[in-house]
Amino acid sequence: DSGVTQTPKHLITATGQRVTLRCSPRSGDLSVYWYQQSLDQGLQFLIQYYNGEERAKGNILERFSAQQFPDLHSELNLSSLELGDSALYFCASSVVQGETQYFGPGTRLLVL
């Protein structure tokens, strides 16, 4: 158990809908990273937050957004969902000056 929690574990929704994925980092970790894992694209970095502020953006679609709250949990919002958004979404966290990213169990999103 990495100490990173993600909810929900599974999510099934329809095209055009909007969903919110939630992540709670390990205790004391200020950085949160979101990754998408799909069969064709592998593990791709989406976005990073540090202590509530956006730090880096990767291959994140404009339909996707994220935020980190004062209690350090983070949410990834996916809107106008398309079939191709079906994937595993992982959250990872790290300490302030640490390199090691600890991954949560992921949320499996299926868009029908």
Next chain:
Amino acid sequence: QQQVKQSPQSLIVQKGGISIINCAYENTAFDYFPWYQQFPGKGPALLIAIRPDVSEKKEGRFTISFNKSAKQFSLHIMDSQPGDSATYFCAASTGFQKLVFGTGTRLLVSP
């Protein structure tokens, strides 16, 4: 230049054998090279990591070999066990930033 190339895509090793997975990178700014292990239905878990000022790092049965001049690094799993059957990802990052992952290697250790 941000890519990390990983091979092989899949690997079958007999129990007790050595599993070897290779990765190559182009971006010389990368300064942290972790390996992650992922079991089905689980998130990636850090296995072992290395920085470019070291040519080899060993932790138990797992060893990273690093060749800075060739921009290559590899994971060796000694005395491979059926419980090692999983997908392995190499990755690289600059500073404390995003991880760039390889495409993964599915390892099967036969009993």
